[in-house]
Amino acid sequence: MLTTIDRAIGCMLGGAGGDSLGAAVEFISHAEILKRYGPNGVQDLQPAFRLPPGVITDDTQQAHAVAEGLILSALDGNSTESIRGRVWNELKRWHLTQSDPRENRSPGGTSMGSLSGQRSGTLKDPLNNSDSCGSVMRVHPVGIAFAGKPDEAFRIGMEVSVLTHGGSEAVTAGGAMAALISSLCDGSTLDEGLAVMRLLINRIGRSTLPITTSVLDLPVGANERRNMDNIGSGWDADDALAMGIYAARCFPTDYLEGVRFAVNHSGDSDSTGSMAGAILGATLGPGAVPRQWRDCLEGRATLTRVARALVP
């Protein structure tokens, strides 16, 4: 029987593992992936950014920053303003590290642009209209911090997203991902978590996140590769979340096959891998992540520490 702490650690390490698997193939086509890594595509962690296998990208770096902000805000009462301020400060701290070539892992343009300014975005006064996936790829720690409170996770996931991303799909996807992780960390099955997430998305409006909501009913078990290619490329928040969810739905009991499926395409492989990995890690616990991956993931001790500290 998995505890919430098990699920939290699974979520953080699982997300990092998917991110790391996708790191080497983020900017290459599916055809090129097959040429380089064989007919099944990339199967195991690879060197990237001139660093050894296990290297993480900006997705996990920012998720870590969000986690640190949430841990601090829990100490002062977890008000929305405290969360926004603390997470913004930690993201700004991360932004400063990006001038160091050893820390720079191809960060997304929207986050970098927003974090170079002095003011954070709000729901009433967003900084831009970007719908890129930089919002949703970093919010799984919100789901851990609000485990078992998907409504609250949804709301805070949106607040954490709009700090840098002002597009309505980017903001809502951040809320949806946080709500899903919240349910999973409380012991819900994947199907149960997705059902709650769908209700919360519908509460925002039926035209919201059309791609994510469409994959909830997409068949699994046949034509999965073709279905995945038809979903999109993962550069935007809605299709990235949809691809992460679809990969998890196709391999609900197999972390490794789920993240492999999530990264082997022509799009934003590390972000879709990170999201599939966070979802499957929260569902299956850290034992589902291969031991050799857990032993070499960059920042694994820190990610484990913050996962424990995030659990309410």
Ligand SMILES: [Mg+2]
């Ligand atoms: Mg990345």
